[in-house]
Amino acid sequence: MEDRAVAWLAARRGLLDPGKAQPETVLFIRKALIETAFLVGLRARLDDTPLAGDYAAVLEQVEDVAGRHSYREMIARDEQALLLYAGTYAAMRLCGRDDPEFRRVIQQAVDGGYASAFERVPYRQLDLLHTLYVCGIAHDLPDMDTVLPFTLLCRRPNVLKLADRDIYAITHTVFYATDFGQREPRWPSGHSSGGTAELLEALLVLAEARANADLVGELLCCLYCLGIGDSEAADRAWDFLESIQEGDGRVNGPEGIVHPGIDSGDAEFRHWAEGYHTTIVAALAGLLRRSTRRPSEPNPRRPEPTACPRPALRRAVAWLCGEGMMADPRLGLPGVTAAAVGAASIDEHHLARPALDRYAALLADAPPVFWQEQGMEVAGEFALALRATGIECPSLEDFLRAAAAVVGELDTIPYDIADGVHRLIGLGFLSPAAASAIPRQPTTRGGAQRAYPAQAAVSLREARETYHLGMLAATIRNLARDGWGQHRITQDAIGLLIAQQTATGAFGHPACDDPTARKQAQYAWTRSAVAALATTTQTSQRSP
Numbered sequence: 001m002e003d004r005a006v007a008w009l010a011a012r013r014g015l016l017d018p019g020k021a022q023p024e025t026v027l028f029i030r031k032a033l034i035e036t037a038f039l040v041g042l043r044a045r046l047d048d049t050p051l052a053g054d055y056a057a058v059l060e061q062v063e064d065v066a067g068r069h070s071y072r073e074m075i076a077r078d079e080q081a082l083l084l085y086a087g088t089y090a091a092m093r094l095c096g097r098d099d100p101e102f103r104r105v106i107q108q109a110v111d112g113g114y115a116s117a118f119e120r121v122p123y124r125q126l127d128l129l130h131t132l133y134v135c136g137i138a139h140d141l142p143d144m145d146t147v148l149p150f151t152l153l154c155r156r157p158n159v160l161k162l163a164d165r166d167i168y169a170i171t172h173t174v175f176y177a178t179d180f181g182q183r184e185p186r187w188p189s190g191h192s193s194g195g196t197a198e199l200l201e202a203l204l205v206l207a208e209a210r211a212n213a214d215l216v217g218e219l220l221c222c223l224y225c226l227g228i229g230d231s232e233a234a235d236r237a238w239d240f241l242e243s244i245q246e247g248d249g250r251v252n253g254p255e256g257i258v259h260p261g262i263d264s265g266d267a268e269f270r271h272w273a274e275g276y277h278t279t280i281v282a283a284l285a286g287l288l289r290r291s292t293r294r295p296s297e298p299n300p301r302r303p304e305p306t307a308c309p310r311p312a313l314r315r316a317v318a319w320l321c322g323e324g325m326m327a328d329p330r331l332g333l334p335g336v337t338a339a340a341v342g343a344a345s346i347d348e349h350h351l352a353r354p355a356l357d358r359y360a361a362l363l364a365d366a367p368p369v370f371w372q373e374q375g376m377e378v379a380g381e382f383a384l385a386l387r388a389t390g391i392e393c394p395s396l397e398d399f400l401r402a403a404a405a406v407v408g409e410l411d412t413i414p415y416d417i418a419d420g421v422h423r424l425i426g427l428g429f430l431s432p433a434a435a436s437a438i439p440r441q442p443t444t445r446g447g448a449q450r451a452y453p454a455q456a457a458v459s460l461r462e463a464r465e466t467y468h469l470g471m472l473a474a475t476i477r478n479l480a481r482d483g484w485g486q487h488r489i490t491q492d493a494i495g496l497l498i499a500q501q502t503a504t505g506a507f508g509h510p511a512c513d514d515p516t517a518r519k520q521a522q523y524a525w526t527r528s529a530v531a532a533l534a535t536t537t538q539t540s541q542r543s544p
Contacts, residue, residue: 001241001242001245001282001283001285001286002282002283002285002286002287002290003054003249003286004245004248004249005245005249005250005251005279005280005282005283005286006039006054006055006058006249006283007054007248007249008248008249008250008275008279009036009039009054009058009249009276009279009280009283010053010054010055010057010058012272012276013036013057013058013061014061015029015032015269015272015276016029016032016033016036016058016061016062016065017029017061017064017065018030018033018065018071019065019068019070019071022264024261024262024264025262025264025269027084028259028262028273030084030085031084032273032276032277033062033065033088034083034084034085034087034088034091035087035276035277035280036058036062036276036280037058037059037062037066037087037088037091037092038087038090038091039058039280039283039284039287040055040058040059040062040091040095041090041091041092041093041094041095041134042094042180042284042287043055043287044094044095044096045094045180045182045293046180046287046288046291046293047287047291051095059091059092059095059097062088062091062092063092063097065088066088066089066092066099066102067099071085071088072085072089072101072102072105073105075105075106075109075115076105076108076109079109079112079114079115080114080115080118082106082109082110082115082116082128083127083128083131085106086106086131086132086135086137087131089102089103089106089135090131090134090135093134093135093136094134103135103136103137106135106137107137107138110132110137110138110139116128116132116139116141121169122147122148122150122151122152122173123151123152123153123169123170123172123173123176125141125147126144126147126148126151126172126173126176126177127172127176128141129141129143129144129147129176130144130175130176130179133179144176144177144185145177145185145186148173148177148185148186148187148188149188149191151169151170151173151177152166152169152170152173153169153170153173153174153177153196153199154187154188154191156191156195156199157170157199158492158495158496159199159202159203159206159488159489159492160460160461160464160489160492160493160496161464161496162203164212164215164254167203167207167215167218167219168215168218170199170200170203170222171215171218171219171221171222172218174196174200174222174225174226175221175222175225178225178226180225180288181224181225181226181227181288181291181293182293193226193227196222196226197223197226197228198488199488200219200222200223200226200233201223201231201233201488202487202488202489202492203215203219204216204219204220204233204236204237205233205451205452205454205457205489206457206461206489207219208236208237208240208454209454209455209457209458210458211244212254213240213241213244213251213252213253213254213278213281213282214253214254214257214277214278214281215254216237216240216241217237217241217251217278217281217282217284217285218281219237220234220237220238220241220285221281221284221285221288223237224285224288224289224291225288229289232451236451238285238289241282241285245282249279250271250275250279251275251278251279251281251282252274252275252278253274253275253276253277253278254278257273257274257277258270258273258274308498309494309498309533309536309537310346310537312498312501312529312533313342313343313345313346313530313533313534313537314346314348314351315501315505316339316342316501316505316506316507316526316529316530316533317339317342317343317348317351317352317505317530318351318505319504319505319506319526320335320336320338320339320342320355320523320526320527320530321336321339321351321352321354321355323335323519323523324336324339324355324358324359325354325355325358329359329362329363329366329370330370330373330374332359333359333363333374333378333382334374334378334527335523335526335527336352336355336356336359336382337378337381337382337385338381338526338527338530338531338534339351339352339355339530340352340355340356340381340382340385340388341381341385341530341531341534342530342531342533342534344385344388344534345533345534345535345537345538346537349385349388349389352385352389353389356385356386356389356391357391359382359393360386360391360392360393363393363395363396364393364394364395365394365395366395366396367395368395368398368399368402370395371395371396371399372399376403376417376419376420376423377419377420377423379396379399379400380400380420380423380424380427381423382396383396383397383400383423383427384423384426384427387427400424400427400429401429403420403424403429404424404429404430407421407424407430408430452484452487452489453479453482453484456475456478456479456484457489459471459475460472460475460476460489460493463475464496469497469500469507469508469525469528469529470524470525470528472493472496472497472532473497473525473528473529473531473532474528474532475493476490476493476494476497476532476533476535476536477531477532477535477536479493480532480535480536480538480539480540481535481539483539485535485536485539485540486540490536494532494533494536497529497532497533498533500525500529501529502522505526506522506523506525506526507522507525507526507528507529508521508522508525508526510522
């Protein structure tokens with residue numbers, strides 16, 4: 001991968017000339033130049049063998065541009081753009097091609113009271129500090145480990161809320177703080193390489209699910225910078241990059257790389273512009289993967305799960321029960337049933353007892369059609385809740401007994417009623433032997449090396465972006481059932497869901513003023529949220 005990527009870059013090195021660029025593309029070309037140059041500099045730094053072939057050809061192009069007064073003297077004319085030029089000097093220095101005059105201009109700008117003084121966001125400050133370090137430029141700025149705690153990386157962000165620009169901030173923080181794997185950062189209190197690895201691997205799932213090769217490549221490079229190469233996440237990311245690398249070595253980048261303002265209609269330029277950065281990242285991944293100077297793989301301590309659903313469950317159960325006491329049974333029973341499930345999951349059956357008593361009495365003589373309308377999930381879960389609290393409801397017992405008789409006549413049981421049959425078995429209306437008639441579905445449970453389901457990750461992101469709390473809760477519930485409740489993405493989704501609980505205990509902010517519409521939305525969301533949180537609580541209690 002590395003060799004083919006560098007060959008593609010070298011074959012198009014002539015495009016790295018700002019002097020030949022159109023006015024609207026000059027800044028784009030300068031950025032591409034320093035990024036390509038720095039790849040060559042890292043090659044010289046991480047591999048003791050002499051530069052040759054395509055790497056040497058690219059370095060020759062960098063030297064040619066950097067040797068021009070029209071390039072290096074831009075630092076003195078535009079100190080704010082220091083990093084747009086200093087990276088080329090850093091690359092040349094790493095390759096043993098020091099240029100004292102170029103260095104003097106950079107040092108003069110740093111000493112000038114602005115280039116290193118104007119305010120930058122934390123990861124950009126790390127960018128400056130790292131560039132000055134690689135350039136060997138003296139300064140009086142705080143060191144990297146002082147800046148590191150203020151970065152997004154060290155604030156334990158919710159992965160489902162991160163935009164692409166945030167993920168790039170995280171990857172670049174890892175690059176600079178670890179000096180591309182050449183130093184061990186002094187992590188702030190409460191943070192560790194394990195926490196960083198957990199975050200990176202979660203973001204890899206999301207990036208792969210969206211087929212964003214640029215982010216996949218950068219996140220993979222970050223794992224290598226931390227010394228984490230022999231992992232399932234790294235292997236999947238590597239396989240993904242190999243699978244999409246084109247025959248000539250190019251790796252296509254995501255949409256939006258070429259701003260409409262610099263699209264001149266030149267097909268060759270656009271093809272290069274859309275792929276150069278991701279191709280650099282792929283080459284860097286290959287370089288870091290094979291480097292003997294990559295740090296040895298640590299045995300990081302992963303942080304404990306942070307989402308705590310019990311208080312949220314308790315409040316939501318109380319709200320659902322309160323609403324159910326005032327509702328028509330046809331509308332209120334699903335909520336009361338969900339409340340009973342939630343109360344049982346935290347072993348506090350008493351929270352739902354008054355509502356269960358009321359509904360059992362109201363529905364003692366309910367006709368079979370009522371229970372058919374509710375469906376087996378609600379009827380079965382309601383029956384289990386009544387059994388757990390010693391409450392009887394004759395009409396429900398009769399309905400379930402009749403349903404069991406129908407099931408007993410079946411030779412095979414369709415998938416869509418399998419859950420209901422399991423409830424009938426659990427309630428004692430069917431013998432356990434009846435389970436043998438239930439077709440077995442392929443299971444994804446067990447196996448620590450299986451991949452986090454990409455579609456679930458996409459659904460969680462979509463649910464957050466569209467404020468679809470029902471989808472969010474349902475996806476969390478399914479993930480917990482399949483053994484993914486403790487994964488970073490699921491835990492962040494749980495945290496996101498819990499954050500939508502209101503002061504009353506209901507879930508969701510409808511952002512509308514009609515009281516009826518608000519109550520309907522919150523009732524549906526709260527039922528879904530309680531079902532999801534109850535499942536995560538139950539599965540976490542069963543986990544070793």
